[in-house]
Amino acid sequence: MKAPSLIAVLIAGALFGFGLSYASMIKPEVVLSFLRFEDFGLLWVLGSASMVTLLAYQLAPRFMSKPLLEPAFKSRASASNRDTLLGAALFGIGWGICGVCPGPAIAGLGAANWPMIITLLSIFAGAYVQGVLAGRKGS
């Protein structure tokens, strides 16, 4: 991937991090208050982000033969299997314990939310164990 694409990736990431922060999702307390039915505001974050992305994902490939900087649009295919659903349940349990999901765990660094580094490293650890176990299963 060439420099212009990587710069676009950096800009997209920065906009994502700014949006997450603006929506207060980098505050685990806010996420936990949503999960405990005290403030339903996070539905607006998920809803509006998904709607905008839905438009882009559905319309861009129809009106553009290729992305601006790369040869082809990728697509997301989610597998309908046990791992997807069991993993989602485990992810939810973990998310409910700490109030931090992967995006905010990364963005939290930039907003100097230092205790969230614990979560960032723990997510890396969880991903490592998953990768090692998946490697054994596959070999």
Added chain:
Amino acid sequence: MDEISLLETKMPLFETLFPLGIAHYLIGGLLIGAAVSFLFVATGLIGGLSTFFTSTWSYVSSGAYFQRDEFVTTRNWRLIYAVGLVLGAAIWMFTVGESFQTSVSWWQLALGGFVAGYGARLSNGCTSGHGICGLASLQLPSLLAVIIFLGAAMVSAAVVKTVGGV
């Protein structure tokens, strides 16, 4: 009577559901959507975040799983995407926001992060991968995953509170 208290009097349900208002949630969500959309229109990439936590291991681990093409060939842009997230949050802090230290207990941050990390990678998606990108791709398994992880998170957040968590 100012406008806000007028709104509160007129819309008690709204005030109950959204005690902090919805403007920052809505604007933040639109910005996140704009970010993922821009990534797609410019580069064709799907901007979920959890894969970053596996693909980054491929720099240091020679394990067969981590060395798969799907991780090795995407690890660079995923790392840059993550750096962008840190940068964006820093820009927010220095402009309209302020730094904030969470008071969530260390054991919650550690245990929750580990379980969430394991689960998100097993599921191949998190709040952004299944939630934003999967729903926008009209993927039924992602919709099921979102329903399951929201439900599970509500239960575990309630349990954590009863055992003394923040």
